[in-house]
Structures are given as structure tokens and as C-alpha cells.
Amino acid sequence: MFEIDILVSEVGPRDGLQSVDSIMPLAAKKAWIDAEARAGVREIEVGSFVPAKLLPQLADTAELVAHAKTIPGLTVAVLVPNARGAEAAIAAGADKLTLPLSVSETHSLANLRRTHDQVLNEAHVIADMIKALPPGQRPHFEGSLSTVFGCTLEGAIPDAQIARLAEGLMAAGCDEVGLSDTTGYANPAAVRHLIKLVRGVVGEKALTGIHLHNTRGLGLANVLAALEGGLTTLDSSLGGIGGCPFAPGASGNIVTEDLVFMLEAMGLRTGIDIDALLAVRSIVEKALPGEQLYGFLPDAGVPLGFTQAAPTKEVA
Template identity: 50%
Template structure:
């Protein structure tokens, strides 16, 4: 059995990376993107979101894309859901993990899912109950994601207490993992350490935590290092830095998976990801997405020889 990597990376480009684009990426291109990501050795892929097509047209083909993604048994295949109905669709599709999102910011939660935080917490409990009603061997994983954990473009600063409130609710409802999301990219390394420590005190050492970072203000990789120093070993990232938030105009996307992998490997931390293969995703994306949406230092500079010689 292959040794587990030191750092686990979930690739979110097929979902978070594409959801806010104003162009529809063809189904075959989404499937090819997932194929290349899986071939690179990525162990978890956020492959889509079960939402009404009129709300997010990009996922009108989510059933087809998800069925294709699930043929890759080497990777955990997940889907984001905003409510119980979406969770029911995800369960029926056979996904491995559901990501259920609640914002620490009340204003952002209302704008994002049109519910109060308390209503969304009740929705999470209902999803947990639906999963627990299934036979033991058919119970998928359930992650609670806390959006705007490090700031909000609508409210500004988000209090530690607001983040911990949602984290506590997730833990009490038996989430399998909690994700802390820098949705609009306002975090700093110091804030990363503070919020991670606060949530850890709130939910205890047994709960698995991950970070979902955006690079709006250029601090994405620095924040990842701060996460490592705080004990985080699970991160979300997107190839070519795809993504953004509709409530943060002009915001850049997720931290770039290729750059994150390079940095981690140079720090002596294994990811289990073949960087050369991962870089091939750019060719797929560039055929369908304008260059202005694609970023990444390695794509601009190339992979330094120092890494190739160390491989």
C-alpha cells in the first residue's frame, strides 16, 4: 500500500473554479479536466454542485459529469450542496462526500443561499439524518464548510465567535470534517493561526480541519504556510487558480494547485501529485476559458530545474 501523502489536496476547479464563469464549459471538457486531475494522482476532487440550473447554469450537466467522475475510484469524489434537496440528489448520484456550506457572516449566508445561519444549520442536521438513515456500508462522508471564516466583502470583519458558533454546530451535528474557507481572500497568516486555534479549542483535537484559501490579495500561499504551522494538513486548491466569489467583485480565484504542490514538495512535504501531469490541465482549460481567468506562477515561469533534478 502506498504511503499516504504528508499533505492532502482536494482539487476544486471542476466546481468552485467553474461555477462563476459567464461561459458554459462543455461537458466533455469538464470530464477531460477531471480525467487529467485524477491521472495526476489527486486524491479528492470536488466535481460539481447539485443546484438548480437556473441558479448556476454551469452545472446543468452535473449528473453526467458526476457519473463520469465516479468512474475514477482512485479519488474521493465530492459535491457541494446548498440544501437538503441538493444533498438528496448527491446521495442518489452516489458521491463519496458531500460538502455543505454555511457562512459565518449572516449577510453572506442570506445572499448565498437565501437562508439565515440558523436555518442552514437545521438543513445540515437534516442532511446528517438522511445519511444516517442509510445502511452502514452506504453512508457517505459529510463535511461542513464555513464560508467567510476570515472576512466578508459584505460585512467586513467576521468575529471569531461567529466562526466558532458554526463550527460548534457542525461538530454537534457530527460532521466528519470541518472546512474553514477564506471565501473572499481577506485572510492574513496571523488571522489564519488565530481562527484555526479558536476553532480547534471549540471542537476539540479529534475533529479534522481543512483550509479553503483564495488569493484575492496575493496572500494565498503565505496563508497556506500559516495553516501548516497551525497543524492543518488538508487544503483545497484549483488548477490555474480558477474561481472567485460573486460577492467580491474583482476577486481572484482559489490558490493555484500547481503552485501549492510545488511549494509543498520543495518544503519536503509529499503530496502524491505528479506536477507535470497536473500542468497539462492548462491545455484543456485554455481551449474553453479566456486567459484572463487563468493564473499560476509555474505556468508563467515553468517548473524550475531544481525540482526536476530532485524528483
């Protein structure tokens, strides 16, 4: 595999599929993941270990992890709402666990039905669970600061509360924290501000990733601010599907295709072949009839004379 500058983390199979009503068949999910990995995507969040009763769309996450683990060079990420989910994720063999902590306590109660202290306690239990594993088998553990750019129920969240919770996640034993614009409230100035704030608390190396939505059309402008702030892992969703089912009006992840185009056009290597990535859309479209896919690049195509930042090849 070639060296890359930016890690694009595909969250469609988790954040996308949890927001659509129809259930994508397991075979189609596998085909999607296979095709994106072949296009050069190196990290995919394949699902969430939540009760199947709550999100039947993601009930096959364990099988998907097992399948994705057979793809060489792919980091298999999953979302875990609590310690029970983390136990299942570890048993399935996931490479990366993300525990969301909504910095808005109102949203945290609505989304995870837990107070901040309860979520931090789950983080502790998960970190201990991971530490008990042999060194080579420990998944990476991220605490994601969700609704960090503001909450549809509470509005803006005070800096001091965000800083305290970022610190709390690291103290609980997370390897790093991430910023998540659950509600699509971010703007470039806020992205710059929060990177500075949170890195000031946890250090540069413990904040490298951001999860942005395109709810108000600012998704890629926020990406640019995040790049300038030094972040190197960017979440996005093929076709822009997805959002947070518990934050009204928060639909619309940033579109992987448009994101990769912007990065490559700027000379930032993603390792992803744009033509191969665009071809993945038909797999998702066929498996989700009636669901709208987003994206500008798929309609407009690449500019005349466009070349990618660096040669890409299939993951060996």
C-alpha cells in the first residue's frame, strides 16, 4: 500500500444504514465493503453493536466484522454504545471501537439513555476490558464527543463542559477522542476553535479525527478547517446517506465521493481511486431502492485534465 496523507473513514454501513428504514441484505453490505476496500478505502465503520430491537438495520454487525476482517489492510471499525456492545465487538474481532459521548447531557439521555457520568463509567469498563487482552489483540478505542458543535435540544455547549468530558474520556482509558458534528451545526470557525480547545486538553496526538455532516452545506468547508487544524482522519458516507436518528434534521453525512475528490484535487493523497469509488454507488443504489444518494461529483464528473494526487492501487 502507498503512503497516504489523509485517512478517509467510510461510515456509510453504520451511520448511513442506521438512518434508512429498509434493511440492506448482508450480501449487499459485504459487496459494498469489498468494493470500497478495493477502491482503496482503508477504514470502514461496518456497524454498531446495539440491540437488534433498536436498530434492526445493523443486526448483522458481528457477521460483517468477521467478513471485513478477511480484507488485508482494512481497519474494521464499529460503534459501541456501552460495555456490553464493546464485549460483542471485541468477541467479533473489531480493530477499532468508537464510544459516543454526547457533550449535551439532554441529548445523551435521549440517545444513549445515560448521564455523562454513566457514559464515562462505561468507557472505564471498556478500557479495562481492552487492557486485559494480549497486546496484539487490543482494538483501538476512541471516545467520540458528539453534539460537540451544538445540540438541537440545548444549543451551544460550554467550552468548559467539552474540555472536562474530553479529559474524562482520556482519563477513563480511551486512546483518543474525536469531534462529531451530530447535528450539522459546525462552521469553519467553530471547527478551528474546538480543535484548539480539545487538543489543548488531550494533546495533539489524541485528537486526529472528525465526523462532519453536510446538513447546512458547510461540510467540505468544515473539512478544510479541520485539515488546517491538523486533523488527518475524516469520516464520510458513500452517497452522503445517513445522519443521527435522534437529532431531528441532522441527516446528511458528507459525501465520500466529493470529499475524496476535494482532497485529491488539493494534492492530498487518500489512496482511493475515484473511478472505482464512484462505481460503488450502483451497489448501494441497487440494495436500497427508493433511497436518495447525494453527491455533486457523480453528476459533474472530474474536471478535464484532472489527475489524482498520487498513483493508487488495490490493497494487496
